[in-house]
Every structure is written in structure tokens, then in C-alpha cells.
Amino acid sequence: MKFLQSQGVEDPILSVVNLIDIFLVIIAALLLGMASNPLIQAMMRNDVTVVVDAGQPSMEMIVKKGDEIERFKSSGQTGQGEGVKAGVAYRLQDGSVIYVPE
Template sequence: MRRKRYHRTGILYEEEDQNPLTGVANLFDVAMVFSVALLIALVMSYQLPELLSPTEDITIVKNPGQENMKIIVKEGQDIEVLNMTEQIGGGTGEALGTAYQLADGRVVYVPDSGNETST
């Protein structure tokens, strides 16, 4: 009768345990999933899901009436940032209506009744 010989191999000699980075191999994937989830949560918390849509156009005014006011215009895939300057625009034209600022900060535009066109 023949006996099998078993070799002594400790836990440290197994192939899986020789690489100390085996346990952290997927940390990059977890970080990427977390960052995308955080980005989506921020967009949803500001209630601006239009920023993620490539077909919708949106205009955002940051710091209205302040010295550092910015207007962000998104048309399709193009995003343009307009900064406030000291230059004054000029030209000729006609009044189209009146804008009112409400107590909560919203601005309401009311067109003049004489400027309405029928289609």
C-alpha cells in the first residue's frame, strides 16, 4: 500500500495571498461609482436635471445684481459663460413689457398688451 505524501504549505504560501494589493483591487471602481452617484445627487438636489439632458436649452443667472454676476447659457452641447462687465450696451429699440421682482426674489415678466401679435 502506497501512502500519499502531503507537503506542508502554510497560508502565506498560497498564490492569492502573495499579492498584498489583492484586497484593494476594486477600490478605483468603487470610487468611480461613488463619484457618479454624488454628481447625480448634486444635480437632483439643485433640481436641474436639464443639465444632464443634451437636447434641452437652459439659462442660469448666478448672483443676480451683484458685481460677480454670471450668466450660464447651455444650448445643446455648447455651454457659454458670460461675465458681467462695466460696459454699457446701447442702441435703439422698443419696450416689450415690464419685469417685476417678487419678495422671494423671483422675476416675473409681463408683456405690454399693445405688443401682442396674433397667429
């Protein structure tokens, strides 16, 4: 019954060890969250093109070729000029668009 009478002084280093354990769990959760992000997985490939806000005035394209990354922002205005037909785009029933180069 001695253990009921003694108050027992806690070692302050034990609380530090508990804080370290909590931080390790938080770091592991953040790393797992980053690993499951589809944009980061896509950027690990050699050649990637990402279109943000497609068809909107604020549209932006991010193109990665090898180690080089370029960003293209839309001015919101329609372009005009001379050119040649480069291919055909088809919109499918599910709403996706397929581009077929000639």
C-alpha cells in the first residue's frame, strides 16, 4: 500500500519524450499526405502538362519537359492570326475532349 501514499515525482524528461512521439506522428501524417497528392505524383514524371481553369479567362497551363517547368497564363482575350490546321478535337459524351493531331 506504499504506492497509494507516495505522490511520486515525475521525471520532466518523460514529457519531452511524449512530445517527440507526437511530433513524429504528425510528420509521418504530413509525409503520407504529400505522397498521396496526385499533382506531386504527376510532377515526378518526365513530361507533364497540367491545365488549370480550362476555358476560363484565368486559365493557366503548367508544362514540364524533363527538368524544365514553364507556366503559361491566359490573357483572357481571344487570339487571332494566320495558321494551318494542326489536328481535330472531339468532345465525348462524358464531357472529356480528345485531340487527334494530323
